[in-house]
Amino acid sequence: MKAITLDSKSPSKLSLTQVQERVLEFGEVKVSIRAAALNHRDEWCRKGLYPNIQDGIILGSDGAGVVEEVGDGVDLAWVGKEVIINPAINWGQDQKAQSKEFEILGMPRNGTLAEKAIVPADRLVLKPEHLSFEEAAALPLAGLTAYRALFYHGQVKHGEKVLITGFGGGVAQFAFQYALAAGAEVFASSSSKEKRSVATKLGAEDVFDYSEKDWAEKALKSSGGIDLIIDSAAGNTFNDLLQVLNPGGRLIFYGATRGNISELNARKIFWNQLKIQGTTMGSDQDFEEMVQFVKEQEIKPLIDQVFPFTDCDKAFDRMKDGKQLGKIVLVP
Template sequence: MRAAVQRQYGGPGVLETTGLADPRPDRAHAVIEVRAAALNWHDVLVRRGQYGSPLPHVPGADGAGVDSETGAEVVVLPSLRWGDEESAPGPDWEILGDRRHGTYAEKVRVPRDCVFPKPAALTWAQAAALPLVGLTTYRALFARGRLRAGESLLVLGAGGGVATMAVSLAAAAGAHVAVTSSSDAKIAGAAELGALGGVRYDRQGWVEAAVAMSPGRRGFDVVLDPVGSWADALAAVRTGGRLVVLGASRGESVTLAVRPFYFGQYDLLGTTMGSARDFEGLLRLRAEREVPPPVIDRVFPLERAAAAHEYLESGRGFGKIVLSAEAEGNA
């Protein structure tokens, strides 16, 4: 089979397409013939060596394809061995593409309990883009953030996969959604997904402008921070509201004033990925509500995995970037 393999850690150029032996199914594992694999920022960190993945390595957490034994069209749950506690993953938890070969290949071997039916209405690219970002966002909004119909949500950053998924899911669930971005075009794109509007975070006073968009100008019930801007994010939360944090692309550390935090009765919630139960909740929400399909920005052929990573790191995209194992893509 063909696969995008890295033999060292580094920039996008370390990804090279080469031939590998086909994986084989067994009693505990299925082999999926991959039709499409979606990129995530997590893949960039794997490529750079942050997770110490064994080399040579095939990255990729997200994939959709055909079960090689049954012929069923499926999606892959990238959250492996979550454990028995829903509150947090157990010690054996891992993400597909960390320690074992991932989805940047024509075939991938995964635990059988991580194989779910592909939503029929989705294309291969859309289906591949759903699991990691959909699961992560569903857990952040509903399992951790306890977002309910009628509440207000501010999503920091309008263009990434988490942000576009958050707008789609929250709006479908009946929440009032606003976003931040450095691009008017991305704010407009979020509005097409169900957001009421947004503010430019690259302009002075953006927190005050965002709060002015919240019901009664009192701040948002929930603020979703996938970038690590806690101090600004917390300033947009209403008294007694919730800040949900699931990323650190803009900052690895923050300083918060303690007294205003506890006097404000805030909840600070960390989250990542999710369980099979969360994934079932995501699929159920999609089946019961009118949720737009994942936004696909560009599709690259598997052979151009390095170019796809360069594009992901450029920050120019709106929505998900996908590798196709069956076509030349539109890059």
């Protein structure tokens, strides 16, 4: 079968190659992949910046398709079902945090950027009928991360003011759509004029250019104060976010694309009773609740571009350049 693998000897660090299919083990299923989507972790793997990097591993965490075959111990009724793959492996029994055995599909175990993917049967969830395979493939990792940040940790409520930073990225666009569906007043920030325009069209109360030095003052004046912030950047602009929060506000962050925070305004945090919470991915419970929420609200992921596997280099380069607005999808 065709698959996109990590290849450190290739100029692009990628190889579209033929990979031998293996026999299913107990409890496993084989999914015929109809669409797969990229995440930043795929690009980090290509750069060698992810733990347990191995050449020859099939990349990709997000995938949707049709169950083609089931192994021993798996209900035959799964055959022919249209499914989404949950890429969170071995989360564990504790809803509060992942286990030490937790891993994400696509490194170090083979992922979804292939014509076929073999995964444990308990990673399957039925695809909502209102989603195409491309839209369904865009959902898993980013959709799950956004759902846990907004609902489990953020405890978003109807009518609250929510700020989504870095609008346009995968997790941010889901958090934005989820917050709107939950009845929040949603604000967004981006350094891209185009992305700010899209956020406005989608229903943002206001949008801000975080590259401007006084963006936090503008956001505070426009919103009157934010109750919940979902952030992926951290870094030395973290204190700007604290300035925007209402007393008792929550700041949930799922990444640190701007690096660690060198200085934190501790007085602001304790005096205003602020809550700061880190988060990543999500539990099996979060995933099932997320898919149900998407189904009930008929949410459709924003798709940036769809590439064939043969143009995988272009797809990865677009992810690297940060040009995407929504998810980048590949099809076999």
